[in-house]
Amino acid sequence: MSASEHRSPLHQSRSHESALLHVTGAAHYVDDLPEPPGLLHCHIVASDIAHGRLLKVDVERARQVPGVHAVLTSTDVPGDNNIGPIQHDEPLFAEGTVRFAGHAIALVVGDSIAACRKAADLVVVLAEPLHPILSIEEALAKGSFHLDPHVIARGDLVGAFAAAHLVVEAEVASGGQDHFYLETHAAMAVPSDDGALHIYSSTQHPTEIQKMAAHVLGVGAHRIVCSVPRVGGGFGGKESQASNYGAFVALASHVTGRPTKLRLNREEDMAWTGKRHPFLSQYRAAFDKDGRILGFEVTITSDGGFVTDLSGPVLDRALFHLDNAYFIPATKFLGRVAHTNLPSNTAFRGFGGPQGIVVVEDAMERAAHRLGLPPEELRRRNYYGPEPRNTAPYGQLISDPRVSAMHDRLVDEAELEIRRAEIEAYNAGSRFNKRGIGLQPLKFGISFTKSLLNQAGSLVLVYADGTVQLNHGGTEMGQGLHTKMQAVAADALGVGIDDVRVMHTATDKVPNTSPTAASSGSDLNGAAVADACATIRGRMEPIARKVLGVENEAPLTWVDGRVVGPDLESCTFAEVANRCWVEQVSLSSTGYYRTPGIAYDHAKGRGTPFFYFAYGVAITEVEVCGLTGEARMRRVDILHDVGSSLVPSIDIGQIEGGFIQGIGWLTDEEVLFWEDGRARTVGPSTYKVPSIGDVPIDFRVQMLDRAPQPGVIGGSKAVGEPPFMLAISVLSALKDAIKAYGENEVELAIPATPEAILRAVEAQRAE
Amino acid sequence: MLRFELNGRPIEVADTSPNTTLLEWLRASRPASEGRGDRLTGTKEGCAEGDCGACTVVILDDRAPGGARYRSVNSCLLLLPMVHGRRLFTVEGIGTTRNPHPVQTAMVDALGSQCGYCTPGFVMSLFEATYRDDLDDDWKVDDQLCGNLCRCTGYRPIRDAAKSVAGSCPDDIFRAALEAPSTVAESLDYSGAGERFVAPTTLEAATRLLAEKPEARLICGATDLGLDVTKKHVRFPLLLSTEHISELQGITEDDFGFSIGAAVTLTDLEDWSAHSLPMLHRMLRYFGARQIKHRGTIGGNLCNASPIGDIAPVLLALDARMLISSEAGTRSVPIADFYLAYRSTALGEGELLSRVEIPRPPANTRTGAYKVSRRRELDISAVSAGMLVELDTEGTITRARLGFGGMAATPQRASATEAALVGQPWNEATAKAAGVHLDADFSPMTDHRGTDWYRRTVARNLLVGFAGETRERNFVPLPFGHAGTVVEETR
Numbered sequence A: 001m002s003a004s005e006h007r008s009p010l011h012q013s014r015s016h017e018s019a020l021l022h023v024t025g026a027a028h029y030v031d032d033l034p035e036p037p038g039l040l041h042c043h044i045v046a047s048d049i050a051h052g053r054l055l056k057v058d059v060e061r062a063r064q065v066p067g068v069h070a071v072l073t074s075t076d077v078p079g080d081n082n083i084g085p086i087q088h089d090e091p092l093f094a095e096g097t098v099r100f101a102g103h104a105i106a107l108v109v110g111d112s113i114a115a116c117r118k119a120a121d122l123v124v125v126l127a128e129p130l131h132p133i134l135s136i137e138e139a140l141a142k143g144s145f146h147l148d149p150h151v152i153a154r155g156d157l158v159g160a161f162a163a164a165h166l167v168v169e170a171e172v173a174s175g176g177q178d179h180f181y182l183e184t185h186a187a188m189a190v191p192s193d194d195g196a197l198h199i200y201s202s203t204q205h206p207t208e209i210q211k212m213a214a215h216v217l218g219v220g221a222h223r224i225v226c227s228v229p230r231v232g233g234g235f236g237g238k239e240s241q242a243s244n245y246g247a248f249v250a251l252a253s254h255v256t257g258r259p260t261k262l263r264l265n266r267e268e269d270m271a272w273t274g275k276r277h278p279f280l281s282q283y284r285a286a287f288d289k290d291g292r293i294l295g296f297e298v299t300i301t302s303d304g305g306f307v308t309d310l311s312g313p314v315l316d317r318a319l320f321h322l323d324n325a326y327f328i329p330a331t332k333f334l335g336r337v338a339h340t341n342l343p344s345n346t347a348f349r350g351f352g353g354p355q356g357i358v359v360v361e362d363a364m365e366r367a368a369h370r371l372g373l374p375p376e377e378l379r380r381r382n383y384y385g386p387e388p389r390n391t392a393p394y395g396q397l398i399s400d401p402r403v404s405a406m407h408d409r410l411v412d413e414a415e416l417e418i419r420r421a422e423i424e425a426y427n428a429g430s431r432f433n434k435r436g437i438g439l440q441p442l443k444f445g446i447s448f449t450k451s452l453l454n455q456a457g458s459l460v461l462v463y464a465d466g467t468v469q470l471n472h473g474g475t476e477m478g479q480g481l482h483t484k485m486q487a488v489a490a491d492a493l494g495v496g497i498d499d500v501r502v503m504h505t506a507t508d509k510v511p512n513t514s515p516t517a518a519s520s521g522s523d524l525n526g527a528a529v530a531d532a533c534a535t536i537r538g539r540m541e542p543i544a545r546k547v548l549g550v551e552n553e554a555p556l557t558w559v560d561g562r563v564v565g566p567d568l569e570s571c572t573f574a575e576v577a578n579r580c581w582v583e584q585v586s587l588s589s590t591g592y593y594r595t596p597g598i599a600y601d602h603a604k605g606r607g608t609p610f611f612y613f614a615y616g617v618a619i620t621e622v623e624v625c626g627l628t629g630e631a632r633m634r635r636v637d638i639l640h641d642v643g644s645s646l647v648p649s650i651d652i653g654q655i656e657g658g659f660i661q662g663i664g665w666l667t668d669e670e671v672l673f674w675e676d677g678r679a680r681t682v683g684p685s686t687y688k689v690p691s692i693g694d695v696p697i698d699f700r701v702q703m704l705d706r707a708p709q710p711g712v713i714g715g716s717k718a719v720g721e722p723p724f725m726l727a728i729s730v731l732s733a734l735k736d737a738i739k740a741y742g743e744n745e746v747e748l749a750i751p752a753t754p755e756a757i758l759r760a761v762e763a764q765r766a767e
Numbered sequence B: 001m002l003r004f005e006l007n008g009r010p011i012e013v014a015d016t017s018p019n020t021t022l023l024e025w026l027r028a029s030r031p032a033s034e035g036r037g038d039r040l041t042g043t044k045e046g047c048a049e050g051d052c053g054a055c056t057v058v059i060l061d062d063r064a065p066g067g068a069r070y071r072s073v074n075s076c077l078l079l080l081p082m083v084h085g086r087r088l089f090t091v092e093g094i095g096t097t098r099n100p101h102p103v104q105t106a107m108v109d110a111l112g113s114q115c116g117y118c119t120p121g122f123v124m125s126l127f128e129a130t131y132r133d134d135l136d137d138d139w140k141v142d143d144q145l146c147g148n149l150c151r152c153t154g155y156r157p158i159r160d161a162a163k164s165v166a167g168s169c170p171d172d173i174f175r176a177a178l179e180a181p182s183t184v185a186e187s188l189d190y191s192g193a194g195e196r197f198v199a200p201t202t203l204e205a206a207t208r209l210l211a212e213k214p215e216a217r218l219i220c221g222a223t224d225l226g227l228d229v230t231k232k233h234v235r236f237p238l239l240l241s242t243e244h245i246s247e248l249q250g251i252t253e254d255d256f257g258f259s260i261g262a263a264v265t266l267t268d269l270e271d272w273s274a275h276s277l278p279m280l281h282r283m284l285r286y287f288g289a290r291q292i293k294h295r296g297t298i299g300g301n302l303c304n305a306s307p308i309g310d311i312a313p314v315l316l317a318l319d320a321r322m323l324i325s326s327e328a329g330t331r332s333v334p335i336a337d338f339y340l341a342y343r344s345t346a347l348g349e350g351e352l353l354s355r356v357e358i359p360r361p362p363a364n365t366r367t368g369a370y371k372v373s374r375r376r377e378l379d380i381s382a383v384s385a386g387m388l389v390e391l392d393t394e395g396t397i398t399r400a401r402l403g404f405g406g407m408a409a410t411p412q413r414a415s416a417t418e419a420a421l422v423g424q425p426w427n428e429a430t431a432k433a434a435g436v437h438l439d440a441d442f443s444p445m446t447d448h449r450g451t452d453w454y455r456r457t458v459a460r461n462l463l464v465g466f467a468g469e470t471r472e473r474n475f476v477p478l479p480f481g482h483a484g485t486v487v488e489e490t491r
């Protein structure tokens, strides 16, 4: 490693860029920002029925409440009341009908929340109830769908089943998941002297807020600026769904001419916003006698909720991951989105990937049981490999399948064989409690499945004293994007980390941004940042040579705030910057990047939707209590492929955090509704995300080393979503433990709550 | 007028409604006359129901048994008058970006924050941990932090940060504050915005007020009643706090048994019971979280009369008696007769619970306590149980007491099952056979915490597990890292 590489901030572990602000309480989230004088508060009046015809909405008495400045409904929208990220099919305020319990009917704007609540109680809503569709099953029965079906098919399915030694058929249901970001949705709008608006939003997609606010007000995008101080957790829940709240405050400020703020409390947030899509899938899988999968026919249906939102691309990604890490010669995958009267389900870490992968893993588990093979061995036999086992069902070449080697390495390092024997011995001596172990491989496609979103911009400003302001299109929501971008810019310019200040994301700095989602934040924005920095450094080079007094082509090294010539003559970056200013050389630049070579033909179900794939393997050991169904992870080993990590400490955090979030989805988190469609789990008292005691006692995470990914910034790989799916190892481990109570094939529901586990255990004991 | 100390500065509050939570007050714009700056936004709201810990602040508890201690509490469930006379710390008060507290540095170094929204709450729980000298076991570190949720990190780095600071007790102003002379509780009668909060120090004053104003709502730790304020937006016109009534404090023991004041916090109860009443200790191990136990009281738990309250099943098994006081005097009611119907108790108008008396279990008993919930930590039970069998020298059951929560509209004993146990040898076969009678004792309901099938099955299995655990031993504590509620020694 050369001296310059050594001192580059890239590939070095460091703390989160805002950590000191977080730990001292100094970090501002939207609701913490200083409140401008005259600030008004907003409160939403929402439907409490899931489906109905609106007969009357009377806000007159509510408007009379002291301290109330406005009570707004659909008729107060100057522009278009219909929003929605892809299809504009979502009425911001219910109009004519209400379509889910939580649909906004009116917005109260007042001096205080208390005054707004009083007024809200006086809003008269008369609605004629209509029959609500509240489950995927009912939507299927009634043919209630969003969008057209999406089909991905290849190979000779009929032949595959004819040749099969074993056919496995089953249905897999996976549940919703509330994002439970610790910071609920919040937005504040502040009018400027010309009536244009600045919206502060807790969003993953400031451009969408800008667009939707302009759309609702019927003004040009240039009249709105959206900025994001920081986001207290997003996980997909603030990709499209923050738009409503941005639009509400925009409207409230537009009407009252005053600054306005809206923050959902936890109950409102959980009741009204969309979640991870529940899926219901039926499959038929053909295996040969060695456990190789020959054919896989799957129908998946997601619950889209009352409008499409992002259900289309979520469904696509679920279909794209029905193969997980396995080569399947013949497939027919069909996906549909059910149209129900529930909150509109949306992006959530993994974006359909987890829901697709649990289906093929169910087939693997069952086939292993029936063939008498250890499930990890059956999985191993099915991995992608060299030609001809190297094309995905949609035709993309899997050029560098890393999973097989990673599997072998982790099995070895985690001592899977030895531990299997130990577990058997333990189980033989234990009546109530049993242990089990399971392995989960992962291949996850990186890129937005909506291809045009794979672009990003940046704006880098170098000041004459050599310090730098960095603007990029991504939002910081805990994933460490700003920390990584700071390192990328410091490396690309050759300055110290502390000389780069990452600015709040704002649409007046970088326009037309994509959401910070699909794990793409650092790939896309990193390349755009590097691009801007390269432009600026290109302009600075000749000046630097002048300062150093070296010849024109002399190679320079830019590192840690110094510029070094061929004979080790050096000056500071600041000297060069100042000299540029003196010599009238521009020190600022935008940067831009778009991912090359990706395209997908939806109608044909073929193409190259992904730039590359991320890989991982996890081995999880659990202990189950056969009397109560309680379970605990004893040990987890993860080997994950992040390419050459931009900032390793940040990536470890993404792996651990994603894994534990996945454990929540698969075990204790269960989104429930009342029979009439109202949300039932609306707080952490009834909706149980993992707490510290759910973390494995022994948690070993490592990243694949020396594995740079060609064509990606710093040779790194996206890491936000993939580790989530490694949590599926817990299902394999639980089933392994449950098998120790009997001989039957294990039927374990998702989420595997203590009750679900106890049912599976009791079913083993029954025979 | 309310007076307290916030981050070392004296604060005076007048005419703010006593139904204001500390969290609301901290985050709201305030007049400079109160002695603090504008909004203190470091403390976050994540749920306003005591379940996420984002709002955690620390109170210096001068009156803790064994000397002053820091106590993390949920500011979302603390009514402002409850901090009267207290010293209080928020995340802004323990360190700054220039001069961070060691726990803040530890969190930075461990990458314990990602989005950072949960972080101030964790920092305050860790602050308490720093000055605790009893975090000597892994499970205690988890227990210290289980009232704080983090959706980003997966907790491992926070656990690491916790282990690096727990018990370090640096020689600083905070340690010095712990050694400062303790304050004496003074009575409070505060009114603001037309609402009143009274905190007397004697039973006499309390029962007199209760006789005069039967509509007064009793309150102690507010970990139950506070939810009415934060979730249902109730404004209580008159609150009568039992927190400082001297007759409701403290725990005494003699040869016959124990007497526990209704205002004893669950933390103090947990610490005490570790040696004196291990059965109760085992129940408290997975009860709420640190912040809840620091404020919640035994009296509040019992009088809240929730069918899923966790202490009543244990006390049912122990034949506890409830001492009920009013202006007229004090009467004693067996706990089995205390619960009348769903959320209804034997407390009459003008009465309050003053103490709980528990007879000492005879030497030849086997005891167990079980709490089964979806998530192990900080969750409400699907089923909870206190179990006791008394054996003769032959190992035959002479007396059985099975108290259950989550199985009926009130905490209740399983009388038919108890009867079936008596006269039988104590073993798993007996437990299995007797367990059939649980179906006669209970017809539990189905809700989001579990179906009736689950509750019945778990109740039956717990009885078998109890026999399995205590066949050879009187009592088994819960080890760290164990899968379930029932402990099994493997062969």
Ligand SMILES: Cc1cc2nc3c(=O)[nH]c(=O)nc-3n(C[C@H](O)[C@H](O)[C@H](O)COP(=O)(O)OP(=O)(O)OC[C@H]3O[C@@H](n4cnc5c(N)ncnc54)[C@H](O)[C@@H]3O)c2cc1C
Residues within 6 Å of the ligand: B049, B050, B051, B217, B218, B219, B220, B221, B222, B223, B224, B225, B226, B242, B262, B263, B266, B286, B287, B288, B289, B292, B295, B296, B297, B298, B299, B300, B301, B302, B303, B304, B308, B309, B310, B311, B347, B351, B352, B353, B354, B378, B379, B380, B381
């Ligand atoms: C996040 C969270 C987790 C929890 N976890 C658990 C758990 O695991 N298990 C469990 O059982 N409970 C749990 N609880 C409930 C609660 O914490 C306990 O019931 C606690 O013991 C209540 O005590 P308190 O002093 O806070 O009661 P308060 O809220 O002050 O009062 C509760 C009720 O009792 C009445 N009351 C209080 N004192 C007296 C008295 N002396 N005489 C007559 N009436 C009185 C009040 O009027 C009120 O109706 C939890 C609560 C929260 C918010």
Ligand code: FES
Residues within 6 Å of the ligand: B044, B045, B046, B047, B048, B049, B050, B051, B052, B053, B054, B055, B056, B074, B075, B076, B077
């Ligand atoms: S805000 Fe969640 S515990 Fe107080």
Ligand code: FES
Residues within 6 Å of the ligand: A182, A232, A233, A478, B112, B113, B114, B115, B116, B117, B118, B119, B149, B150, B151, B152, B153
């Ligand atoms: S860091 Fe985001 S919730 Fe903990």
